[in-house]
Amino acid sequence: MNRHFQSVETKPALIETVDVRKHYKQVRAVDGVSIAIPRGCCFGLLGPNGAGKTTLIELIEDIITPTSGSVLYKGQKRSSQFRQEVGIMFQQTALLSFLTVAETLETFSRLYDQTDDVDELIRLCHLNEVRSQPNDKISGGQKQRLLLAMALLNRPELIFLDEPSTGLDPQARRNLWDIIRRVKSKGKTIVLTTHYMEEAEKLCDDIVIMDKGRVIARGGPEELIRKHCRRATLTVPGQQVGDLLAEFNGFWRRRGDQIIFRTEDVNALIQRLLSKGIDLSGVHVSTPNLEDVFIKLTGRSLRE
Amino acid sequence: MFRARNREFFRDREAFGWNFLFPFLIILGFAVIFKGDYKAQFKVGVFPVASGVDARQAAANLPVSFSNFKAITFVGLEGRRQGLEKLKHHKIDLLVEAGVNPVCYWVSDASPSGAIVEKLLQGAMSPGSANDRLTKVDIQGVPIRYIDWLFPGVLGMNMMFSALYGVGWVVVRYRKNGVLKRLKATPLTAFEYLGAQLLSRIFLLMFTLTIIWLGCDLILDFSVYGSLIDLFGIFLLGSACMTALGLVVASRGTSEEFANGVLNFICWPMMFLSEVWFSIEGAPAWLKAAAQIFPLTHLLRAARKIMNEGAGLVDVLPEATILAGMTVAFLAIGAALFSWNK
Numbered sequence: 001m002n003r004h005f006q007s008v009e010t011k012p013a014l015i016e017t018v019d020v021r022k023h024y025k026q027v028r029a030v031d032g033v034s035i036a037i038p039r040g041c042c043f044g045l046l047g048p049n050g051a052g053k054t055t056l057i058e059l060i061e062d063i064i065t066p067t068s069g070s071v072l073y074k075g076q077k078r079s080s081q082f083r084q085e086v087g088i089m090f091q092q093t094a095l096l097s098f099l100t101v102a103e104t105l106e107t108f109s110r111l112y113d114q115t116d117d118v119d120e121l122i123r124l125c126h127l128n129e130v131r132s133q134p135n136d137k138i139s140g141g142q143k144q145r146l147l148l149a150m151a152l153l154n155r156p157e158l159i160f161l162d163e164p165s166t167g168l169d170p171q172a173r174r175n176l177w178d179i180i181r182r183v184k185s186k187g188k189t190i191v192l193t194t195h196y197m198e199e200a201e202k203l204c205d206d207i208v209i210m211d212k213g214r215v216i217a218r219g220g221p222e223e224l225i226r227k228h229c230r231r232a233t234l235t236v237p238g239q240q241v242g243d244l245l246a247e248f249n250g251f252w253r254r255r256g257d258q259i260i261f262r263t264e265d266v267n268a269l270i271q272r273l274l275s276k277g278i279d280l281s282g283v284h285v286s287t288p289n290l291e292d293v294f295i296k297l298t299g300r301s302l303r304e
Numbered sequence: 305m306f307r308a309r310n311r312e313f314f315r316d317r318e319a320f321g322w323n324f325l326f327p328f329l330i331i332l333g334f335a336v337i338f339k340g341d342y343k344a345q346f347k348v349g350v351f352p353v354a355s356g357v358d359a360r361q362a363a364a365n366l367p368v369s370f371s372n373f374k375a376i377t378f379v380g381l382e383g384r385r386q387g388l389e390k391l392k393h394h395k396i397d398l399l400v401e402a403g404v405n406p407v408c409y410w411v412s413d414a415s416p417s418g419a420i421v422e423k424l425l426q427g428a429m430s431p432g433s434a435n436d437r438l439t440k441v442d443i444q445g446v447p448i449r450y451i452d453w454l455f456p457g458v459l460g461m462n463m464m465f466s467a468l469y470g471v472g473w474v475v476v477r478y479r480k481n482g483v484l485k486r487l488k489a490t491p492l493t494a495f496e497y498l499g500a501q502l503l504s505r506i507f508l509l510m511f512t513l514t515i516i517w518l519g520c521d522l523i524l525d526f527s528v529y530g531s532l533i534d535l536f537g538i539f540l541l542g543s544a545c546m547t548a549l550g551l552v553v554a555s556r557g558t559s560e561e562f563a564n565g566v567l568n569f570i571c572w573p574m575m576f577l578s579e580v581w582f583s584i585e586g587a588p589a590w591l592k593a594a595a596q597i598f599p600l601t602h603l604l605r606a607a608r609k610i611m612n613e614g615a616g617l618v619d620v621l622p623e624a625t626i627l628a629g630m631t632v633a634f635l636a637i638g639a640a641l642f643s644w645n646k
Contacts, residue, residue: 061489063485063488063489063645064645080491083489083490083491084491086489088486088489090482090485090486090489092482093481093482093483093485093486094478094481094482094483095483096483108490111487111490111491111492112490112491113491150486
């Protein structure tokens with residue numbers, strides 16, 4: 001498969017890959033990916049561990065060299081100016097242990113021609129209380145916010161966030177999302193890799209789903225769900241349905257003592273159940289999400 | 305827990321190498337340096353001895369019991385000047401002139417080993433005739449204390465470890481844990497990064513050297529016969545060379561264990577063959593030739609010439625030239641091989 005996935009809205013691409021591949025001996029980490037990322041978009045790369053997300057993003061970031069194919073920035077091959085205009089938050093990065101948070105930002109700010117005010121970034125990323133702490137004394141969430149601040153130092157046009165909330169507790173994750181939303185509201189282009197479908201749904205305008213080094217789907221979150229997983233799930237305790245299941249041929253399956261109905265029209269199904277006199281207390285309704293999309297497309301879970 | 309810890313040890317390549325292979329190599333090295341079943345404790349220089357001639361046999365004018373004493377190694381030398389230089393630098397304990405009677409010998413009053421060998425020689429002469437058959441010649445100038453000879457060696461050794469581990473091992477660790485990858489994502493070039501590492505380490509080495517020197521000199525009152533500025537300059541050149549060597553080790557690799565192994569493999573032979581602690585006078589010629597590949601050898605030779613003999617920069621030009629050449633070569637290799645993430 002070597003399809004070129006273009007954004008539905010066909011905005012001009014800020015960065016694009018053209019049939020890019022990265023092979024390691026027997027492994028095809030990225031196997032012919034062609035995507036165009038428009039300006040001002042929060043673009044998500046979704047997929048399980050080992051899908052090739054990090055390899056693809058590092059190819060785009062110019063950290064590693066493709067085996068074949070090319071990456072174009074503003075329509076041209078990347079030059080030294082590329083590094084002045086992008087910010088990167090890697091998945092795993094150690095920091096210089098004996099420097100403080102503020103010293104780290106000041107050190108990195110000197111590597112760029114133009115930067116944001118360090119104090120302003122510290123405020124944006126909620127690092128005030130730890131600005132004088134050595135890097136090895138801050139918590140995981142604070143470290144992720146520091147790495148994000150480092151990625152924002154040079155007022156980048158394009159920001160890469162590689163699994164930014166991995167390892168964070170739910171509260172820390174939401175704090176990080178708030179910061180990302182604020183960055184996004186300034187019109188920055190963000191490329192985000194994640195295996196958390198909730199993160200992709202909440203932050204991304206456009207999503208590419210990867211598996212085994214290839215792109216298998218692209219679109220907005222709702223668009224993907226609508227296209228691939230229209231059915232909602234209604235879960236009812238089995239004893240409440242009893243002998244009436246025969247009247248719902250093809251709509252249900254049993255899981256333990258639960259009956260699971262799949263339907264594109266939740267209201268109609270509820271009306272029908274109520275009309276049969278089925279007690280719906282204890283019922284649970286869940287709408288499809290990106291993980292359902294992924295399972296349908298690959299037969300595997302995002303967390304495998 | 306006992307089994308688990310043992311498993312960790314045997315699966316740890318560094319521990320395995322360090323605990324088994326490395327002592328084996330060290331023992332093998334010492335066996336080559338000191339050769340034979342019996343470790344000779346003392347060295348007697350004999351001159352003039354032509355190349356290829358056995359020094360022990362050339363010194364036929366010495367008492368047989370002294371010549372055959374297993375604890376003494378005889379070292380052949382071209383001439384008196386060479387012998388006196390080695391005597392002053394504690395590379396030999398006693399110097400004798402071959403084929404003359406009464407036996408002419410030189411010994412440093414600052415050498416405890418020299419005093420013992422002198423007593424052995426005197427004791428080996430026929431009773432009652434020691435004063436007739438032995439002539440002691442005073443060494444011109446102030447003898448060099450062993451501690452004055454040793455001090456530059458210890459400073460050089462400290463510089464070597466700090467340069468190689470402080471740059472070589474640290475940069476490999478930075479590569480492994482992603483710090484270099486993060487820097488690669490910035491406009492910083494490899495040249496700028498390596499340049500910063502080099503300058504920083506040189507500054508730190510010289511700063512440390514100065515502090516240690518001042519502290520030790522207060523306590524031990526070292527004698528420096530040459531210029532302190534010249535000595536500083538030679539150590540500055542030596543620190544640049546060691547740091548550049550560290551950059552070669554740091555140029556590639558993400559395994560701290562492997563880097564540690566390579567650094568040990570470089571440091572320990574360098575430390576012993578560069579005469580930090582003791583002279584390798586008497587070792588096989590090929591081993592002495594091998595010692596010339598180490599920058600520490602040339603650094604210590606130059607530093608001791610300046611400190612112990614009052615030499616100037618012109619006098620240590622050969623050593624300085626070699627150090628400068630090595631620095632340029634190491635920098636070129638390190639820069640050519642350097643990778644941010646491989």
